[in-house]
Amino acid sequence: MSAPLATLDDDRTYEEIYSQGIIVDPAPHLEHSVRIKNVKKSFGSFDVLTGLNLNFVDDAITTVLGPSGTGKSVLLKHIVGLLEPDSGVVEVFGNDIWHISEKERQEIRKRFGVLFQDGALFGSMNIFDNVAFPLRKHTKKRESEIREIVMGHLDEVGLTRAVSKYPGEVSGGMKKRAGFARALVLNPSVVMFDEPDSGLDPVRTSLLNDLILKMHAEHGGTYVLVTHDIRTARKVSDYVGVVWQGKLIHYGETEEAFNSDMPFVRQFLSGDSVGPLGMD
Numbered sequence: 619m620s621a622p623l624a625t626l627d628d629d630r631t632y633e634e635i636y637s638q639g640i641i642v643d644p645a646p647h648l649e650h651s652v653r654i655k656n657v658k659k660s661f662g663s664f665d666v667l668t669g670l671n672l673n674f675v676d677d678a679i680t681t682v683l684g685p686s687g688t689g690k691s692v693l694l695k696h697i698v699g700l701l702e703p704d705s706g707v708v709e710v711f712g713n714d715i716w717h718i719s720e721k722e723r724q725e726i727r728k729r730f731g732v733l734f735q736d737g738a739l740f741g742s743m744n745i746f747d748n749v750a751f752p753l754r755k756h757t758k759k760r761e762s763e764i765r766e767i768v769m770g771h772l773d774e775v776g777l778t779r780a781v782s783k784y785p786g787e788v789s790g791g792m793k794k795r796a797g798f799a800r801a802l803v804l805n806p807s808v809v810m811f812d813e814p815d816s817g818l819d820p821v822r823t824s825l826l827n828d829l830i831l832k833m834h835a836e837h838g839g840t841y842v843l844v845t846h847d848i849r850t851a852r853k854v855s856d857y858v859g860v861v862w863q864g865k866l867i868h869y870g871e872t873e874e875a876f877n878s879d880m881p882f883v884r885q886f887l888s889g890d891s892v893g894p895l896g897m898d
């Protein structure tokens with residue numbers, strides 16, 4: 619049996635919501651590029667996603683928040699098609715991505731941009747070649763055109779002076795900005811960020827968050843951010859989804875999440891040691 623819709627008149631207890639999760643279709647009349655329907659995923663006997671439902675709002679920035687180890691990165695890997703759910707559906711651009719061919723899945727992946735935690739740059743290529751890589755691999759553009767596109771994106775992320783440097787020669791923040799430029803170079807409709815703030819100091823985190831907002835304002839697209847950094851979530855998100863124990867237990871506009879009465883959400887967003895979330 620699937621969990622009921624979370625609505626304002628949801629009269630379940632908090633404990634029932636924690637254990638059953640919620641289903642959210644924030645804009646049922648609209649198309650969604652990414653829909654997650656009752657997705658379950660276990661590794662051995664360890665249940666990570668336990669029936670997660672979430673339709674991401676197109677052209678908005680949605681942050682998925684939750685404690686460490688709750689399955690946020692596993693969720694992202696499902697969206698990009700790197701992990702197959704044990705059950706449930708991952709629907710991307712109207713396709714159940716595990717009921718299409720590998721070739722079709724690869725075509726869909728080209729419409730995604732992904733910024734991994736460390737930028738996932740190729741250590742043997744300089745910054746320019748790293749950003750040019752998707753264009754050289756997936757398009758037939760001439761080198762002159764590639765140079766123009768790459769330099770445009772490197773300019774936007776403030777890296778024009780680092781084009782010849784190798785990833786090992788630049789700071790963590792620069793690697794992330796290069797990874798961001800590379801994630802955008804094919805003009806993706808959906809951009810995903812796996813803990814963009816990890817390993818950055820508060821000032822670099824804030825600058826990267828400004829960049830995320832600027833790039834979203836300029837290029838549009840559906841942005842999905844996974845983090846446990848509350849300040850990042852508050853600064854960049856239009857919507858916040860909170861995941862706990864492999865289920866979505868809260869979803870709403872950012873301020874709504876920060877004003878939630880739900881004990882777990884309140885505890886997590888305020889960083890309080892007292893509440894339903896313990897050490898295990």
Ligand SMILES: Nc1ncnc2c1ncn2[C@@H]1O[C@H](COP(=O)(O)OP(=O)(O)OP(=O)(O)O)[C@@H](O)[C@H]1O
Nearest residue numbers: 661666684685686687688689690691692693845846
């Ligand atoms: N391929 C895998 N094989 C086995 N276990 C895995 C695999 N991938 C993830 N896990 C486990 O699934 C759980 C959830 O991992 P995930 O990385 O999604 O957590 P997270 O919510 O992103 O946490 P964090 O905020 O700490 O990054 C972890 O316990 C992790 O060890």
